[in-house]
């Protein structure tokens with residue numbers, strides 16, 4: 001395909017409820033939506049970057065900088081034969097996985113449409129996986145609340161909405177008592193905690209106090225750049241450790257598996273650098289009997305559609321952080337929105353490409369800055385501006 005035009009929408013959308021994690025409280029989502037035109041076909045992508053480097057080192061502005069100087073010029077300069085080639089096109093840029101992933105998403109959407117397949121069917125075709133699920137199991141990620149009692153109230157409300165798996169955020173000082181309160185209120189629910197890197201190995205006793213609460217897993221207790229300390233923890237608790245922040249590549253997943261630093265992986269395609277890396281990580285885990293699930297970054301319906309298709313692959317064996325649109329936004333920017341089925345699942349879209357309709361009026365209302373890049377205009381890349389050319393090794 002020949003990429004002709006790329007638009008970046010810097011969006012800001014208020015959440016239905018504030019979302020508190022160990023790294024802070026957030027009341028709105030700020031990120032990029034990509035609209036790409038190639039061979040006359042429109043494709044969409046959504047970034048998982050946030051405004052500030054709390055969860056990740058990337059931000060809205062770092063993603064823009066790398067997009068403008070490196071990724072967009074590369075897409076305009078060449079022809080992209082297949083979505084499978086996108087990682088190679090971007091290989092000379094180190095890191096910036098979230099920036100890369102938003103463009104790879106749009107390429108997948110366009111290529112699926114050109115093949116007259118739904119994204120799910122197209123992922124199945126290119127990855128060689130058959131028997132993809134038409135509904136994916138999901139749960140809800142619950143932020144830190146004012147008090148354990150308020151947390152229980154919120155969890156019961158989500159339970160009443162139909163979510164059968166609850167993930168609760170914890171941080172030092174808001175952990176054991178909160179978790180015990182939820183477990184006491186719902187003795188049999190699938191329950192897990194996510195620390196978002198808030199603890200160190202010196203605080204291992206706090207983690208051990210939660211080891212008998214029958215959690216599905218404990219997600220990312222230690223540092224965002226650590227694998228080794230998690231391997232020490234996993235040997236001392238029976239609850240499976242799940243890594244999120246620490247897994248940026250298939251190699252990180254390999255390290256986790258070989259070190260027994262965790263027994264489950266939270267797959268976020270944005271954190272891994274795109275669908276290709278997400279599928280490769282899924283495949284590696286499948287080979288090693290490590291179950292995976294799809295993490296969320298409070299995406300709008302655009303990112304959610306991609307995630308739901310991804311989560312239909314066979315080794316997504318645990319409920320994903322993909323809730324209904326109304327858990328996040330009122331309204332979402334797609335129409336119709338994602339709704340929860342009564343078996344705590346989301347249905348995988350069946351239309352061609354992403355299979356969701358973007359409501360342009362709602363997108364426009366959410367947009368604070370809009371950039372248009374055209375391939376037929378002379379386009380200044382970092383190479384021409386600085387005289388430095390990145391020539392890092394490519395696979396192909």
Ligand code: OSB
Nearest residue numbers: 055141295296297298299321323
């Ligand atoms: O750690 O999984 C996380 C949101 C922002 C940053 C990090 C995380 C999250 C979530 C949201 O848990 C889950 C969702 O999208 O429903």
Ligand code: MG
Nearest residue numbers: 194219220244
């Ligand atoms: Mg997490």
